[in-house]
Amino acid sequence: MTADPKGVLTGVHFLDGDHAACEGALAAGCRFVAGYPITPSTEVVERFAQRIPMVGGLFIQMEDELAASIAIQGAAWGGRKVMTVTSGPGLSLMMEHLGLAAITETPCVFIDVQRGGPSTGLPTLPAQADMMQVKWGSHGDYEIIALCPDSPQECFDLTIRAFNLAEQWRVPVFLMMDEVVGHMTERVVIPAAEDIEITDRRWTDKAPGTYRPFDVGPDGIPDMVKAGQGHRIHVTGLTHDERGWPAMNPRQQDKLVRRLTGKIRDNADVLTDIREENCEDADVIVVSYGITSRVATAAIQQARDQGLKVGHARLVVTWPFPATRIAQLASRCKAMVVPELNLGQMVHEVSRAVAGRVPVRLVDHAGGTVHDPQVILDRILEAAR
Amino acid sequence: MARTEIRIGGLGGQGVILSGIILGKAASIFDGKHATLIQAFGPEARGSACSAQVTIADDPVAYPYVRNPDVLVVMSPDAYKQFVPSLKPGGMLLYEEELVTPTDLPDGVKAYGIPATRIAEELGRRLVLNIVMVGFFAGVTGVVSSEAAEKALLASVPKGTESLNLGAFRRGYEHGRRLVGGD
Numbered sequence: 001m002t003a004d005p006k007g008v009l010t011g012v013h014f015l016d017g018d019h020a021a022c023e024g025a026l027a028a029g030c031r032f033v034a035g036y037p038i039t040p041s042t043e044v045v046e047r048f049a050q051r052i053p054m055v056g057g058l059f060i061q062m063e064d065e066l067a068a069s070i071a072i073q074g075a076a077w078g079g080r081k082v083m084t085v086t087s088g089p090g091l092s093l094m095m096e097h098l099g100l101a102a103i104t105e106t107p108c109v110f111i112d113v114q115r116g117g118p119s120t121g122l123p124t125l126p127a128q129a130d131m132m133q134v135k136w137g138s139h140g141d142y143e144i145i146a147l148c149p150d151s152p153q154e155c156f157d158l159t160i161r162a163f164n165l166a167e168q169w170r171v172p173v174f175l176m177m178d179e180v181v182g183h184m185t186e187r188v189v190i191p192a193a194e195d196i197e198i199t200d201r202r203w204t205d206k207a208p209g210t211y212r213p214f215d216v217g218p219d220g221i222p223d224m225v226k227a228g229q230g231h232r233i234h235v236t237g238l239t240h241d242e243r244g245w246p247a248m249n250p251r252q253q254d255k256l257v258r259r260l261t262g263k264i265r266d267n268a269d270v271l272t273d274i275r276e277e278n279c280e281d282a283d284v285i286v287v288s289y290g291i292t293s294r295v296a297t298a299a300i301q302q303a304r305d306q307g308l309k310v311g312h313a314r315l316v317v318t319w320p321f322p323a324t325r326i327a328q329l330a331s332r333c334k335a336m337v338v339p340e341l342n343l344g345q346m347v348h349e350v351s352r353a354v355a356g357r358v359p360v361r362l363v364d365h366a367g368g369t370v371h372d373p374q375v376i377l378d379r380i381l382e383a384a385r
Numbered sequence: 386m387a388r389t390e391i392r393i394g395g396l397g398g399q400g401v402i403l404s405g406i407i408l409g410k411a412a413s414i415f416d417g418k419h420a421t422l423i424q425a426f427g428p429e430a431r432g433s434a435c436s437a438q439v440t441i442a443d444d445p446v447a448y449p450y451v452r453n454p455d456v457l458v459v460m461s462p463d464a465y466k467q468f469v470p471s472l473k474p475g476g477m478l479l480y481e482e483e484l485v486t487p488t489d490l491p492d493g494v495k496a497y498g499i500p501a502t503r504i505a506e507e508l509g510r511r512l513v514l515n516i517v518m519v520g521f522f523a524g525v526t527g528v529v530s531s532e533a534a535e536k537a538l539l540a541s542v543p544k545g546t547e548s549l550n551l552g553a554f555r556r557g558y559e560h561g562r563r564l565v566g567g568d
Binding site: 012014180183184185186187291294295297298301369370373 | 405406409410413414419420421422423424446447448449450537
């Protein structure tokens with residue numbers, strides 16, 4: 001199906017990433033946001049609160065991030081497409097309810113505009129240090145999907161994709177922005193509504209009485225109903241059976257948790273999105289994501305100007321990690337360089353996928369600004385030797 | 386592969402960020418180029434140091450920050466003091482000449498002044514000083530076309546203020562053209 005024109009601000013705009021992400025959510029059909037505004041993500045919900053009365057929907061400013069991250073799940077089971085928006089300190093508070101969304105397979109989108117941490121850290125300055133938290137921050141085995149935009153245009157495009165993936169796979173989907181992308185203003189093209197593909201919820205075609213909320217077909221993903229329309233549903237954070245009723249035994253635990261993780265892990269290759277440039281004959285491949293990819297682009301250009309064969313693999317989807325493709329790339333280059341605005345997070349995933357085939361060099365940064373391209377260039381030059 | 390890096394500095398409330406938005410919009414929407422705007426401001430709503438970084442280029446902008454601007458536009462003495470050391474050698478300074486007195490200019494810098502506040506007051510609203518500076522920028526540098534800048538301006542200012550703002554833009558533009566010997 002295509003987007004509802006009511007939410008689509010078709011045209012060519014000059015928007016910052018936060019505002020563009022908000023427009024992406026509206027275009028995707030998001031009609032409920034609960035949030036607890038926090039720098040540098042505030043502009044996303046500020047715009048949503050301003051726009052949603054004209055589109056039809058609801059924004060609630062909650063008492064804290066725990067409340068925000070649970071309110072959206074109630075609204076999702078009431079039939080809405082939903083989102084919450086935060087930054088590091090708020091993200092930490094949302095970890096409990098992230099697990100609930102994972103075990104109840106509630107389609108929902110979390111936008112995390114990353115800032116320097118730990119704790120309150122650097123409220124107005126960038127980092128990319130929440131990458132592992134979204135994957136591992138809630139307890140138990142679970143899977144999420146995470147997307148990393150590097151421009152306001154991608155904040156728009158990837159927010160729509162985040163909603164579509166949440167509906168398709170019934171997992172929490174994260175848009176991993178950062179302060180620079182959030183507050184950077186560039187041209188953003190918003191297409192006509194009929195040119196925006198939207199994934200509808202997996203509504204059941206079963207009648208009340210025959211529907212079981214966690215029954216799955218061959219793809220391992222259950223269909224949903226709207227609460228209150230006559231179907232019997234039970235949604236719990238306890239390990240549950242196909243009816244949704246608590247079934248706390250090793251057999252059901254094994255069945256449920258393997259299905260929850262398997263639906264993403266078994267499809268990691270399908271979900272892979274790497275933008276590759278000049279990787280075919282590269283001696284050194286820079287693996288990057290988010291804002292750092294733009295800084296890396298500047299460094300790579302300088303290296304290529306010096307005659308070095310340097311490729312760029314930009315991860316648009318960081319979770320599930322595209323291990324298969326990274327291993328393939330590693331089999332034909334001499335070294336990989338991984339710049340990130342943290343002291344080493346996704347580099348461990350790269351190393352795991354590369355499995356010793358070639359050296360993997362981290363270019364770390366504690367956050368607060370972006371890398372100096374010269375530092376990335378120096379590491380590329382070292383790696384090329 | 387032309388690339389121009391611009392820093393606009395002044396005080397919160399002077400319209401520094403809006404100046405950056407108009408330049409970026411003019412270049413990226415109406416001149417068919419690429420533009421990236423980064424803004425920095427203090428926690429105060431008014432009166433603190435405020436600056437906009439705009440990169441305008443023929444190709445997509447990769448590295449988004451402006452470190453050594455080709456053009457520095459300043460509307461306050463503090464902004465001049467803070468940012469002039471970063472101005473690229475041989476770069477260009479555009480300044481509000483009744484608020485800023487350029488001293489210790491880096492080698493080879495071309496400096497152009499305009500009494501933007503006085504012009505804005507003559508037009509009836511001191512508030513449009515930033516728009517006079519935007520016009521001045523377009524007139525002196527030609528980095529954005531006047532047609533594009535006027536379209537971006539009209540798309541960015543509140544309804545009912547269009548003619549005031551257009552007037553401010555044109556006064557700044559003409560002043561700039563005169564200084565560089567254009568028509």
